[in-house]
Amino acid sequence: MATNLKRFKEFGSIFINHTNLLRRFSSSSAVLSSVDAQLQPPTTGTGKSINLYTAINQALQIALDSDPRSYIFGEDVGFGGVFRCTTGLAEQFGKHRVFNTPLCEQGIVGFGIGLAAMGNRAIAEIQFADYIFPAFDQIVNEAAKFRYRSGNEFNCGGLTIRAPYGAVGHGGHYHSQSPEAFFCHVPGIKVVIPRSPKQAKGLLLSSIREPNPVVFFEPKWLYRLAVEEVPEGDYTLPLSEAEVIREGSDITLVGWGAQLSIMEQACIDAEKDGISCELIDLKTLIPWDKETVEASVRKTGRLLISHEAPVTGGFGAEISASIVERCFLRLEAPVARVCGLDTPFPLVFEPFYMPTKNKILDAIKDTVNY
Amino acid sequence: MNISIWLTRTRRDGGNFVKKIICNNPTFCSYYQSPNSSTSLVHSHLSSSIMRSKDCGFVGKGNFRFLYSSSSFNSSYVVSVGGRRYKATKAGEQLLFEDDNGNNTFEESKGEEFPGGKIFFTSEMNFLPGSSEKRVQCYRVLDENGYHVSSTTMEHVSxxxxxxxxxxxxxxxxxxxxxxxxxxxxxxxxxxxxxxxxxxxxxxxxxxxxxxxxxxxxxxxxxxxxxxxxxxxxxxxxxxxxxxxxxxxxxxxxxxxxxxxxxxxxxxxxxxxxxxxxxxxxxxxxxxxxxxxxxxxxxxxxxxxxxxxxxxxxxxxxxxxxxxxxxxxxxxxxxxxxxxxxxxxxxxxxxxxxxxxxxxxxxxxxxxxxxxxxxxxxxxxxxxxxxxxxxxxxxxxxxxxxxxxxxxxxxxxxxxxxxxxxxxxxxxxxxxxxxxxxxxxxxxxxxxxxxxxxxxxxxALKPQLKYLFRDVYEDLPTNLIEQEKLLRETVERHPQDFPIDVPL
Structure with missing residues (x-):
């Protein structure tokens, strides 16, 4: 495993070197992003235009401020974190509430479970989702079963595990993975992935205050690139509720996190060819909102799922199976999956590996013309 | 805190003997060595109390006299004589030791403030032992026959x-x-x-x-x-x-x-x-x-x-x-x-x-x-x-x-x-x-x-079937509501497949 320093150096430069690889991003309010947008003055309205890591930082600040029994910890969290999400928090709330831990993921999550079991809000940071696996046992066997195994005498519902996930341009095997499907096989935890700054803030605050342990994956490619107007105050967004972020009538597209921006580009291009796409952000992967997806597929008769993680055993398979169960007679084409390949995440081959806009566009056309 | 200190003498360039400080407390001392090691150790156990300094420097107190000199040896001066506490933490400083006969030797105590504290250098290549020959002893109060081990320290038991x-x-x-x-x-x-x-x-x-x-x-x-x-x-x-x-x-x-x-x-x-x-x-x-x-x-x-x-x-x-x-x-x-x-x-x-x-x-x-x-x-x-x-x-x-x-x-x-x-x-x-x-x-x-x-x-009866689904989360999510409904329908159709001591 890379050293912290190495990780930091590597990723401290990513966004500087790759700002030209802008991924256009939009949410329902269609705010497009660019690094330059960060420098623009705040727009009118209740909030300022901020990027995703700043939105996360705001949520964490509010969480600490609104509950004196909340704590944030993880590798390099004290100085602000390698992605700057905890900037200024140790200074504001003290080193007893925002602190570095030794470099040990199973220790971080185990510690968080114990802290949460005492009624605290334990917000643990795993520096990269790629490094969450040493903590897998603590998450799967401990956090997820803590309430159930004790007959509800104990719970660690105050635990939230944050981890940056996904492709970033040159992250290679160990700074790019999307491990969400592993955690979606675990009853007892919730898995949440935001698509934008506004979503990130509201969903993170919900996750922190949620009475069940949550694994919260943050799209690291969007930390600086996604900029959106975000309300300054305290607000939450509901978990286990999907959102139709683009309405359409010919095909339903389901995704989450950073992939939604790619999917939206495909939707825009498909529209030029006269195909009307409905785009759904799942937001919470377990327990997931089947009803919203089902209602959409009943309307469109077609379904496409896209995620960065390898296609085999990915969460897309679960969505596909569930929707086929519910909408078999309504489906006019096989469910399409446009996902990562079944290879380790490859460095120089990343553009080939990724579920790109045109791969999605082709699949949209194939499905509609089936 | 009990800390044992041993001094060892090694020949240095120029023929002077250098005393090295070796002690049994790794958090205190820059160097730790078992008294059983092969180097020639003068087992001079100091009954003085040696305190651990927060900055990992050297703080000593006792009947041992420390002479202090700068690295150039031009301005030696005594910084401690008996009974008082002294400290020398700067890199490059050297300690002169005055033994009981009044003979001076000097100690090379050049160290560096590495992150985490000062560490002193040594010219000797000594590997720490992987284990000591003598195993750590086991504290006991009573022997096998329930008799007190002599002069044992114990808490009062009512x-x-x-x-x-x-x-x-x-x-x-x-x-x-x-x-x-x-x-x-x-x-x-x-x-x-x-x-x-x-x-x-x-x-x-x-x-x-x-x-x-x-x-x-x-x-x-x-x-x-x-x-x-x-x-x-x-x-x-x-x-x-x-x-x-x-x-x-x-x-x-x-x-x-x-x-x-x-x-x-x-x-x-x-x-x-x-x-x-x-x-x-x-x-x-x-x-x-x-x-x-x-x-x-x-x-x-x-x-x-x-x-x-x-x-x-x-x-x-x-x-x-x-x-x-x-x-x-x-x-x-x-x-x-x-x-x-x-x-x-x-x-x-x-x-x-x-x-x-x-x-x-x-x-x-x-x-x-x-x-x-x-x-x-x-x-x-x-x-x-x-x-x-x-x-x-x-x-x-x-x-x-x-x-x-x-x-x-x-x-x-x-x-x-x-x-x-x-x-x-x-x-x-x-x-x-x-x-x-x-x-x-x-x-x-x-x-x-x-x-x-x-x-x-x-x-006693087993817990009710509903407890299969409760407490996975604080509230029942929709997938579990659906699964409970399906399971109950199955149990109704095939009651013989399921244990009868679980109330539905």
Whole structure:
């Protein structure tokens, strides 16, 4: 495993070197992003235009401020974190509430479970989702079963595990993975992935205050690139509720996190060819909102799922199976999956590996013309 | 703090002798070497008190005279003469030592302030020993015959505590005997005994207060017994019935009790240890007069979570007492296949944790050590490690036959010669607190209690079917609502496929 320093150096430069690889991003309010947008003055309205890591930082600040029994910890969290999400928090709330831990993921999550079991809000940071696996046992066997195994005498519902996930341009095997499907096989935890700054803030605050342990994956490619107007105050967004972020009538597209921006580009291009796409952000992967997806597929008769993680055993398979169960007679084409390949995440081959806009566009056309 | 210091003389360029300071406290000294090592050491044990300096500098006090010089040797001056405390921490400084005959030698003490503290350099290439020839000694109060070891340090044990620990140990043994039999008869699905290790859980529990949080493994039910968990509650959990606190979801012996500050046991080993640090951190933040006590076995120390927990506890200054039952066996794996170190106790100092090895079959030694450890953990806000040397007299569990991998003679030896129950009984009898009549009354009372509890637990209904779905999350999510509905329809169609003692 890379050293912290190495990780930091590597990723401290990513966004500087790759700002030209802008991924256009939009949410329902269609705010497009660019690094330059960060420098623009705040727009009118209740909030300022901020990027995703700043939105996360705001949520964490509010969480600490609104509950004196909340704590944030993880590798390099004290100085602000390698992605700057905890900037200024140790200074504001003290080193007893925002602190570095030794470099040990199973220790971080185990510690968080114990802290949460005492009624605290334990917000643990795993520096990269790629490094969450040493903590897998603590998450799967401990956090997820803590309430159930004790007959509800104990719970660690105050635990939230944050981890940056996904492709970033040159992250290679160990700074790019999307491990969400592993955690979606675990009853007892919730898995949440935001698509934008506004979503990130509201969903993170919900996750922190949620009475069940949550694994919260943050799209690291969007930390600086996604900029959106975000309300300054305290607000939450509901978990286990999907959102139709683009309405359409010919095909339903389901995704989450950073992939939604790619999917939206495909939707825009498909529209030029006269195909009307409905785009759904799942937001919470377990327990997931089947009803919203089902209602959409009943309307469109077609379904496409896209995620960065390898296609085999990915969460897309679960969505596909569930929707086929519910909408078999309504489906006019096989469910399409446009996902990562079944290879380790490859460095120089990343553009080939990724579920790109045109791969999605082709699949949209194939499905509609089936 | 006791710190031994040895001086060693090595020839330096120019023919002068250089004395090197070697001491037995790695946190204090830049260099540590066993007195048994091959270098020529002048074992000049200083009776002075040497204090640990926060900046890892050198602070000495005593009847030893330190001469100080700059690196150029042009401006030597005495900075200490007898009895007072002195400090020299700057890199490049050199110490001159004046021995009893007034002869000066000089010490090269060039060091560097590395991140984490100053480290002195040496021209000698010495590898630290992997183990010392002499194993760490084991603190005990009573010998095998229940006599006090001469001049032992121990906490006062009242008659009430002494008798409660003893009767608790006998209760545990009795419960184990009957529950084990019930499993052999096919009435229980699984069981796991504490035979031979009763003192560790009972005597340690006696040394704590009810506010101290327990995160244990699975061979410490004595703690619950001490805190008032009834035999019926044990039986209800083991039979997974409606009255059991776990709602029938976990295997037998996975007890837990919110009221008794005993977190529910899980099967994976060592996972409770980093959690214990998190619990301790909570107590620390709330300035509670309580600590966490985490229990585990020798095999568990090979798990990564053990090391994570030790390191986290030390770094977080967490008030947690780690108690390892070193019973010699992890199922069939002997400690010789488990680690090369001198057991567990030596691992503590590597993490910066004060540690002690205790005779785990000596209830009074356990009691005294845990009482002291608890006080240190809370007063000084730091973790403590206790290694209790004991022996697993029973099989690992009802799924194990330990005679396949160890001799019956070995088991018998420990069972008869080192029984913690027999040893404490001898002591309380000698005190005049206990007699033959008390013993037979206790046994007959316990036998009835346990037999009744098993019968009652066995007859009780299992938890209702709805509890299959509850508590996965705080509220029922839609997928579980759907699955419960489907399952109930299936049960209605095929009732013969499902157990009849689970109420729908």
């Amino acid at each position: 008659k009430e505590v002494g008798l409660k620990v003893y009767s608790g140990m006998v209760s545990l043994q009795t419960m184990d005997k009957y529950f084990y039999e019930a499993q052999r008869q096919g009435r229980l699905s699984f069981y796991l005994t504490s035979f031979g290790e009763e003192a560790v859980s009972l005597a340690s529990a006696a040394a704590l207060t009810s506010h101290d949080l327990i995160l244990s493994q699975y061979r410490e039910p004595g703690i619950l017994l001490w805190r008032g968990f009834t035999v019926q509650e044990f039986a209800d959990q083991c039979f997974g019935n409606n009255a059991g606190h776990g709602k029938g979801r976990q295997m037998p012996v996975h007890y837990g009790s919110k009221n008794l500050n005993f977190m529910t046991i899980s099967s994976p080993l060592a996972t409770q240890l980093p959690q214990a640090v998190g619990v301790a951190y909570s107590l620390k933040m709330e300035k509670k007069d309580a600590c966490v006590v985490a229990y585990f076995g020798d095999g568990t120390t090979s798990e990564g979570d053990f090391h994570a927990a030790m390191n986290f506890a030390a770094v977080m200054d967490a008030p947690v007492v780690f108690i390892c039952r070193n019973n010699g066996w992890a199922i069939s794996t002997p400690v010789t296949d488990q680690f090369r170190s001198d057991g567990i106790v030596v691992k503590g100092p590597a993490y910066g944790i004060q540690s002690i090895r205790v005779d785990g079959n000596d209830a009074l030694a356990i009691y005294s050590a845990v009482r002291k450890a608890r006080k240190m953990a809370i007063d000084e806000q730091r973790p403590i490690l206790i290694e209790a040397m004991t022996y697993r007299v029973g099989h690992h569990s009802t799924s194990d036959d330990s005679t396949k991998y160890r001799s019956i003679d070995e088991i018998e030896y420990w069972k008869t010669m080192h029984s913690p129950i027999t040893r404490l009984r001898k002591w309380i009898e000698r005190k005049g607190w206990w007699g033959e009549k008390d013993e037979s009354e206790l046994h007959s009372d316990l036998n009835n209690q346990v037999k009744t509890a098993i019968e009652k637990a066995e007859k």
